[in-house]
Amino acid sequence: MTEEQDQGKTQKDIQGKKPKKNRPIGRIIATALLAGLLGGGVAVGAGYIYTQTTDFIGKSTGALSDGKTTIKAPTISGKSNATKVYNNLKGAVVSVINQQATSSSSTIYGDSSKKSSSSTSSFSTLQTASEGSGVIYKDADGYAYIVTNYHVISGAKRIQVVLYGGTKVVAKKVGSDAMTDLAVLRISGSDVKTVAQFGNSNQIKTGQTVLAIGSPLGTDYASSVTEGIISASKRLVSNTSESGKTNYGDSIAIQTDAAINPGNSGGPLVNTSGQVIGINSQKLTETDEGESVEGMGFAIPSNTVVSIINKLIKYGKVVRPALGVEVVDLSEVSSDVVKKTLKLPSKVKTGIVIAGFSSDKSPAKKAGIKKYDVIVAVNGEKVSNLADMRDIIYKLKVGDTVKITYYRASTEKTVKVKMTETLKQ
Template identity: 50%
Template structure:
């Protein structure tokens, strides 16, 4: 009897539990369904475009709260008037005849009466900056590659006035040139700051005419990315120290100023890094010639119209272009020597000839500078002036030697040799 009662109680409690579970599930489902309905209603209501008039959708222009006379704006204003566009004009052959079925002929139909004349047309455009005004003359610094090959030069001032320009002098090694213009319409000149005092992270502005004079006086802002980057500059591949910046520099900016936030020119924009890899691009890597170097070159160009530097009187090739077999069999170099320049010819009576250097000597050091290739040799040599002495270290038949170079000979570095064999 007790067992029957206990079994009945157990079944009763089990029923209560099952009923409770079902009730909970049903109640939860109802609650969840109601909650979903509420959320759906709110979503539909919040995303539906309201009906009614659109008159309340108007707005207004508020007072500009930005600082219009910030540091960058003031720096730009102080220099902008001195920045110019430089126009390189070159001769283009043109026929004076009319174009017929078989080419050019004269207007009267005679094929023997054709003639041609030379007409100047714009070959390229770049930028420049006016740094000096003296009497009726003003002077502009720009890049050598901007004016190279020109038959005539013009400068477009910041006010749009176009004036003729004369080339005072140019230097291919540093890629700099100086122009002279009439100063009548010149109101602003720029000043140079000390490029030795710049630091990475410092704010700078680049001003110029990217893509030509149509975009004259374009200003871009960036920072100094590196103050002393070594690159091959000019057409002769001479190694030079340049300022790296991420301020946007494009074709046409060449020759324009890179300025600090005080409005001082700390560099002349010269080039940007481009990728040789198809399909890739490089942004934010531009270079400028440091102002201290610019001033040195300007003063020599003003004085002499050209830059005269020491010359060794040799032709040479980079040691890296000589096979390892030839380095051992012909040059007889120790395996520890892997960089330098090989003398291929020595001009009679030259500085190198006087010092006793000969064909197949391998130069590895000039002064305190290690020579790794022709560019580094030129960079080391150009630190000396004509008349000074320099110690050269070289290998001959596997033995290291030193000699003193009396730098009495000079070369005008505006002329270059683009052949495989470098001359100096």
């Protein structure tokens, strides 16, 4: 879901708007290799990057470990139902208020429009710019930690959290990541009585019942719950910022028909055992053709959430490896361009085309890769599209050396590239 806020300008190694199919390569604007924000026109909100399970312990519960303790929610006794699940978790779900500065002017006469500017002074006040949701997932050392969406708190000068029951407190941002649309907040743990437990999103099944809890349309409707099913456990979605200025490639999200509305951003998607399996982040409202859409919401999978929030607490940001290239799926390029410009052999049907570089210091450029080269494999793993490339790269670390297999016209080549850190957001 979106609040009215633009996610803000970010710098990444790969930027641009995803091109339509069969456009001449000279007109193609580079598509992002890195996954990130969902939205842009028809979609509301932001989304997810990749899945890791290394931050989970135990096959039965998939409970989150912070390295010291295992976070557990109260056990639900007997047969699970929506009421029991909700009553167990309602205390862990909060409203998140984004307050931003608003400049005003006044005079000693109280009406600046009627007096000269010489008697006018300017001042700033904080006003609510948007509202969203969040979920408390950790209570340790006197602090409670909340996960929410990046777009919920983007641009905030002050962040307020409204606990279940109405207590309002000021939150500190621990860290945020625009690319996964996730952020971690910290508040005093003195008034917190319930924390949520994360489930393993790799174990979810299409058709299973889920609940969405949050504050649709803001605090007036705080602690609302809706019920639905998982419509698709893994849905590939396009990640374009709401401003349309930045595209980060495709990524996987959980699709649900549980009602998700503006204000539900950052709230939990919960299974019938009371575990958080996703963080609600967007809703599809209409197609590119203008057709209205109902019951298509998306959530960031919990495995991704856990991996990212652990990094945000430790580092305050997420450090990712990068090749420093601007790319587009070969499938997006017209057959005429493939034949005349790329001059690929007929057997090459998939891959990603180098459309440019992030800078002259790009690791890939320094290694000898050129514009219009087509990458078909990384470290021996086949690369058919941007999603494949992203999944392979994000399993690696900054400083790792990768073997890139690519075609330059009809000739297959290989080169080793040492990856650097992505540009700061």
